[in-house]
Amino acid sequence: MDLSQYFTSSDIAGITPEIILTLTALVVLTLEMARVFRPGIILLVAASGLVLAGTALVQGGNDDKILFGGMLYLNTFSMFFDFLYLFVGLLTLIFSQGYLEKMGSETRGEYPALILFAVIGMMLMTRANDLVMVFLGLELLSLSLYVLVGFLRHNLLSNESGLKYLLLGAFATGFFLFGAALTFGATGTTNFSGIASAIAAGTVLSEIYLYLGIGFLLIGFAFKVALAPFHMWSPDVYQGAPTTVTGFLCTAPKAAGFGAMLKVFMIAFPEAFPEWQDIFWVLAVLTMTVGNISALVQSNVKRMLAFSSVSHAGYLVMGILVKDIAGVSAVLFYLIVYSAMNLGAFAIISLAEKDEQSLTFKQFRGLASQNPLLSGALAIFMVSLAGFPPTAGFIAKYGLFSAAIAKGYIWLVVIAVLNTVVSFYYYFRIIVNMYMRDEKVGLQPSTGLLTAGILALLIAIVFILGITPGYLLEITVDVATAVS
Amino acid sequence: MIVPLEHVILLSLALFSIGVFGVLFRRNAITIFMSIELMLNAVNLALVGFSRYYDSVDGQVFVFLVMTLAAAEVAVGLAIIIALYRNRQTVNIDEINLLKN
Numbered sequence: 365m366d367l368s369q370y371f372t373s374s375d376i377a378g379i380t381p382e383i384i385l386t387l388t389a390l391v392v393l394t395l396e397m398a399r400v401f402r403p404g405i406i407l408l409v410a411a412s413g414l415v416l417a418g419t420a421l422v423q424g425g426n427d428d429k430i431l432f433g434g435m436l437y438l439n440t441f442s443m444f445f446d447f448l449y450l451f452v453g454l455l456t457l458i459f460s461q462g463y464l465e466k467m468g469s470e471t472r473g474e475y476p477a478l479i480l481f482a483v484i485g486m487m488l489m490t491r492a493n494d495l496v497m498v499f500l501g502l503e504l505l506s507l508s509l510y511v512l513v514g515f516l517r518h519n520l521l522s523n524e525s526g527l528k529y530l531l532l533g534a535f536a537t538g539f540f541l542f543g544a545a546l547t548f549g550a551t552g553t554t555n556f557s558g559i560a561s562a563i564a565a566g567t568v569l570s571e572i573y574l575y576l577g578i579g580f581l582l583i584g585f586a587f588k589v590a591l592a593p594f595h596m597w598s599p600d601v602y603q604g605a606p607t608t609v610t611g612f613l614c615t616a617p618k619a620a621g622f623g624a625m626l627k628v629f630m631i632a633f634p635e636a637f638p639e640w641q642d643i644f645w646v647l648a649v650l651t652m653t654v655g656n657i658s659a660l661v662q663s664n665v666k667r668m669l670a671f672s673s674v675s676h677a678g679y680l681v682m683g684i685l686v687k688d689i690a691g692v693s694a695v696l697f698y699l700i701v702y703s704a705m706n707l708g709a710f711a712i713i714s715l716a717e718k719d720e721q722s723l724t725f726k727q728f729r730g731l732a733s734q735n736p737l738l739s740g741a742l743a744i745f746m747v748s749l750a751g752f753p754p755t756a757g758f759i760a761k762y763g764l765f766s767a768a769i770a771k772g773y774i775w776l777v778v779i780a781v782l783n784t785v786v787s788f789y790y791y792f793r794i795i796v797n798m799y800m801r802d803e804k805v806g807l808q809p810s811t812g813l814l815t816a817g818i819l820a821l822l823i824a825i826v827f828i829l830g831i832t833p834g835y836l837l838e839i840t841v842d843v844a845t846a847v848s
Numbered sequence: 849m850i851v852p853l854e855h856v857i858l859l860s861l862a863l864f865s866i867g868v869f870g871v872l873f874r875r876n877a878i879t880i881f882m883s884i885e886l887m888l889n890a891v892n893l894a895l896v897g898f899s900r901y902y903d904s905v906d907g908q909v910f911v912f913l914v915m916t917l918a919a920a921e922v923a924v925g926l927a928i929i930i931a932l933y934r935n936r937q938t939v940n941i942d943e944i945n946l947l948k949n
Binding site for chain 2 (some may be wrong): 496499500503507510511514517518520521523524525526527528530531534535537538541542544545546548549552553554569573599600603604
């Protein structure tokens, strides 16, 4: 049997970024094993690996490529997501500097290595053109995240959230796989275009297998991106995980989940999709409402942000429901803005944290007089999360809502707007605590120059995209055209 | 095919459901983990059945990947469970309830 046709030099060239990241992760692990370098150097090596991978990505160009006999499909869509993952990974590494020591764990080289592996997994997820590849990417991502979430081995909360994430994540994997198996059974292939053409040609083995398959795949995805009613793991996991990991967990993997979901439903099931719209409608409404209502009653800030990210996932489902160019480009724009806001917010919380217990609203009292710059930054991220102009959060929400209105989902948008109004309460609660309650605070956040610079960059992104979103919007529309 | 496809899929669905019920109703983390493995094996059975039916090896290759994943998941999962057990001396998920509002 001749394998060379499936394994050409252009195939290898297409996955250069993944190869670079894998090698970097191995180097990082070796450095850790040798124990001759300081932890800072290991982080630096990992960060330069991410930058190198980004350079390789730019070098590779953005033409459409089908690699490894249809396993991977590279286009502007996958490239857009690749850059997002690399960016989030890089920022997470920078923010993590010194965090693990502060939390009482020894610094380990496994930490940056696992983040690199997670980035590779996410890249494979959105580059995939085959259910097998989506599955492999998803699992590489999930396995890295299980360990990262439970990384503080001597911290009971971190242990517990690691266990919960592991059990529910593996449970979700079971559903995803069963969905993939039934889809394979119905259509005889796992390739996205093959599935689509089998459905279009009507050569499906049995409708029941197909619909069960799509349903199970949807449940699997819903678990991974935390859509209600499959979101129960997220508050516990977000609260217990090391805060820098939480910041990573609620941005890039969520983007990867939505990216893969978009690809599966737009490329593999375009014919079957209209019959699923009601389900997406219900998922969107449930997710945003449950997320918002639960966030109202939280006293722990990380838990509140966890529920807030559930509600944001609900808004994002609206974009998948709309599914035209406007909807998809709104989702992409939202993912960028959402990642910037959440990374910033979690970075500040990780700076403010001082011991094993995570922070409550009360602990933020009077922070503004003690550290005006950090409080100001956190306030800006909260305002943007709430969706106020002139921040990017407003433009992002506006894009999603107007795409939904254009398709006639008036009631959905009404519910979404009401939800946004409800969300003001809990986002502003933290600002009120920082600025209007004067008390002696125990929090002593300190920032390094690099971290402060990155935070300034994130704030700049939030404002620039809020005032002149045109440039990014052009890109997202281009990218959305590539998949629609 | 000697065994009809429907029988294979029904068996696989039954095994999968047993796994799901195990995850939902068992309280021991290790047992829950075993139930998840049962779900994955049900998937493998379905894949092999479909693969036979279509007379293609695609599904069987998928099975190899699923088996690899299951092994990796056990390695990571048991490590996490042991780390927790060292700190808490329990693997009963009803007692693992520190995280709440």
